Amino acid sequence: MSPLALSVLLALVSAVAYAVGAVLQEGVAAAGRTGSQYLPVRQPAWWAAAGLNGVGALLHVGALAWGPLSLVQPLGALTIVFALPIAAVFVRRRAGAMAWRGALMATVGLAGLLSLTETAHAQALAGGEQLVVAGSAAGAMAVLFAGARGAGRRVLRSVLLAGAAGVSFGIASVFIKSLAVGWSSGGPAGHWQTVPTVAAFAATGLLLSQAAYRGAGLTAPLATVTVTNPVVASAVGLTLFDESFRYGTTGVLLACGSALVAGTGLALLTAGHARQDAGEESTAGLLPGVPAQASGVPAQVPGMPPQEPGVPGQVSGLPGQVDRAAGPVRCPPGSDQTVTPPALK
Template identity: 55%
Template sequence: MSALVWSVLLSLVSAVAYAAGAIVQERVATTAPGRPFAPLRHGGWWVAMTLNGFGAALHVVALAYGPLSLVQPLGALTIVFALPMAAAFVRRRAGATAWRGAVMATVGLAGLLSLTGSADTSSLPGGERVVLALATFGGLAVLFLAARRMRKPVVRSVILAAAAGMAFGAASVFTKTVAVDWTSEVPAAEWASLLAIAGLATTGMLLSQASYRGAGLAAPLATVTVVNPVLAAAIGVTLFGENFRYGALGTSLALGCGVLAAGGLVLLTTERLTAARTPRSRADRTAQPEPLPRVTAQYGIPQRERLSGGTADRGSDQAVTPPALR
């Protein structure tokens, strides 16, 4: 097989591995609600981390065989693979709205990545790396605090997923920088970048795990899948001199693809909000009103008996006379 075919196959298997890892992460989030970030004692969590690591390794190998413009859009198929896999293996079926949102997000992301061109191989100087790291961790802190203030679990999960995508996207930028500047001697500046990569990857992993609490699978996974490469592409355009293909037309098409992907995320979020409200509304319609407490007069004499002056129905409502009046 040719190198291009190998690149496509590895990219598809990588997307399947990412999808399987996300499904396991969502299951861990539902079975270990008291540990939202890192349930280290849960075996499924380690399985999810292994699947994600396997998918990342295949993605890197696919980049070695094929062009970035092909491999990156194929990675957007993760959300498309995740929905049928969840329905087949964990009986978690997605509705028509979730499918429309997932397809919109995937098509928009694939179009955006395919329109992103590449510039000459370059790196970031030390000052820009520091600014990028500070800006990323500051943005993560803001999103984390905003998520904690949200009362709706779905909105909180989507914000956490966006923070996870930001962390992963910035980690990809630092990875590219290290790959360009890597030498056998590994200067001290690269060690700082390696520490930034480790910190961002760990933060993104913990945030993505927490994002699956109370939001299902599709909305958090689609958010991470879209935000990660979009942020990396935006940094590439602003800092690495990358641009969009076909000039002004390509830029307009890229903006349209971004709007399409964002619309898919909004559709997935609203679908989860509607699904979260439906059980409560049904319960409200089927709930029976509780009987009102019997009004009792002073000294324990039933109100209706005191008003009538008789002793009707005293078999069930026998009054208790205080000792002082006996």
């Protein structure tokens, strides 16, 4: 097998591992059992998801070792495409047409954006650059996390948390790349301090992504993480690794169009889940099996005779008669008269 074919195979298997892990994470969040929303350590499925995410990360690093970044990163964007049918087949969570359109648009836009990025000569981050990258990422994640804490809707909260997770995963990828370049060029000496940074960002991304799945379904959080992760890594590459877009000005315009397509896909996913949330809120509090009634008309309870609006105290089985317990009946407004119902015979 050629190195390029091996790289493609590893990238595809990595995307499948990420997809299955995401489905398991969403299942743990949807179960609503007791435990932390960030670290549900008592759930075996969560540990399986964490293991699959680790396997996916190792396979992704292997794919980058055998193939170019411009090929491997777009293939990683297929995670969301794999996750939807996996969730539909194995856990019976079917995505609607809007979710499919949004997921495909986000994937196509991301693939186009990454395919236009031209990788420069590999280089490692210097000590000062590492501090700048880590500090900037931590600040962006803090802003997104604070926005999620104050968000009113579940979908917005989920997207903000997923965005913070994507930033964390993307920065972890940047440090992994820097670490690999440092080891290959000058050996491990002087680069061991990067390992805790990689571990911290990877673990933080896993915890934030787990919280993002709570009450918001699978597609919107996963698509947000899938898009944000490589975009952040590419942004660092463009600013610090001297990477650029292919085809000059034309490539920049195409990259902007691809980013617009990816953003539209995320907006469709968010709008679809917001519509679902609104439907759930409108039906909250209704009796099971009792259809919604028109305004001013009391709901009819199954097994009870119909009751006409405005006629209190009707006795079951005695239609048309007024219960003496109903008391005096007041005449229309402006009248001082009251009518006392006669005693029942």
